[in-house]
Amino acid sequence: xxxxxxxxxxxxxxxxxxxxxxxxxxxxxxxxxxxxxxxxxxxxxxxxxxxxxxxxxxxxxxxxxxxxxxxxxxxxxxxxxxxxxxxxxxxxxxxxxxxxxxxxxxxxxxxxxxxxxxxxxxxxxxxxxxxxxxxxxxxxxxxxxxxxxxxxxxxxxxxxxxxxxxxxxxxxxxxxxxxxxxxxxxxxxxxxxxxxxxxxxxxxxxxxxxxxxxxxxxxxxxxxxxxxxxxxxxxxxxxxxxxxxxxxxxxxxxxxxxxxxxxxxxxxxxxxxxxxxxxxxxxxxxxxxxxxxxxxxxxxxxxxxxxxxxxxxxxxxxxxxxx
Numbered sequence: 001x002x003x004x005x006x007x008x009x010x011x012x013x014x015x016x017x018x019x020x021x022x023x024x025x026x027x028x029x030x031x032x033x034x035x036x037x038x039x040x041x042x043x044x045x046x047x048x049x050x051x052x053x054x055x056x057x058x059x060x061x062x063x064x065x066x067x068x069x070x071x072x073x074x075x076x077x078x079x080x081x082x083x084x085x086x087x088x089x090x091x092x093x094x095x096x097x098x099x100x101x102x103x104x105x106x107x108x109x110x111x112x113x114x115x116x117x118x119x120x121x122x123x124x125x126x127x128x129x130x131x132x133x134x135x136x137x138x139x140x141x142x143x144x145x146x147x148x149x150x151x152x153x154x155x156x157x158x159x160x161x162x163x164x165x166x167x168x169x170x171x172x173x174x175x176x177x178x179x180x181x182x183x184x185x186x187x188x189x190x191x192x193x194x195x196x197x198x199x200x201x202x203x204x205x206x207x208x209x210x211x212x213x214x215x216x217x218x219x220x221x222x223x224x225x226x227x228x229x230x231x232x233x234x235x236x237x238x239x240x241x242x243x244x245x246x247x248x249x250x251x252x253x254x255x256x257x258x259x260x261x262x263x264x265x266x267x268x269x270x271x272x273x274x275x276x277x278x279x280x281x282x283x284x285x286x287x288x289x290x291x292x293x294x295x296x297x298x299x300x301x302x303x304x305x306x307x308x309x310x311x312x313x314x315x316x317x318x319x320x321x322x323x
Contacts, residue, residue: 036072041187071161072096084258120252125225150178169317206288231288
């Protein structure tokens with residue numbers, strides 16, 4: 001009996017040692033970052049920029065896996081059901097994390113329960129833009145034309161339930177504007193539609209539309225952050241016209257619930273190093289994306305607060321529940 005107990009104890013010790021070795025040697029193979037949107041938008045840009053730097057820091061490739069669909073909830077559910085071993089991560093964005101729970105009846109994940117938040121990495125203020133061929137160059141122009149032609153101005157977004165959609169609907173509700181929402185499948189499609197004149201206005205990101213803004217093809221009417229941003233100092237914030245308006249796309253890295261603490265700590269340290277590197281800082285500056293590093297604990301609290309904020313926002317916006 002004593003020999004049997006010794007053998008069992010030895011086996012348990014070996015298993016513990018193997019687990020510890022696996023965790024301290026993390027990563028020893030490529031890591032997948034799942035993005036719920038098509039290439040070209042803000043989340044994809046953040047994932048690729050930081051993924052490349054994380055690969056340099058940790059010595060293994062961080063590969064972006066785009067899985068668009070259902071407002072990024074398909075990708076989010078996929079990660080929620082993956083093994084919590086650090087090799088499948090989610091580039092989580094405001095829409096899929098804290099808006100989706102209030103607009104999808106049968107959501108296949110619980111944001112607060114099914115994930116280990118690692119770090120918020122970036123915040124991207126959205127922009128309200130108009131095709132440069134149109135006479136909408138300011139918020140005053142928008143108010144004047146929208147009130148004269150209620151329901152006649154189409155505004156494109158990256159899709160139903162995205163932060164772009166919520167930002168638009170809250171603007172409509174709080175400013176008393178009758179604008180028509182036209183959802184597309186991602187920022188790439190919506191920006192293309194805006195350039196083609198299929199829709200006169202868009203709520204989008206500088207990452208997706210910055211080149212067209214620089215080229216003069218799209219005019220930035222306003223930004224959706226609480227105040228003006230460094231990259232567009234002469235462009236007003238919507239909050240200058242609508243009290244307490246503040247809707248930005250916050251992006252962070254999450255793992256399935258149950259991620260070992262050692263791997264969580266290693267990833268958190270690597271992300272901090274990545275967002276402080278000069279090349280990442282410059283890439284983000286050019287895209288008007290704001291570095292916003294948080295600890296795992298701070299990111300967890302941020303998600304909790306945003307779940308409360310967007311519960312209210314979705315009710316204000318009167319976005320109907322979808323299957």
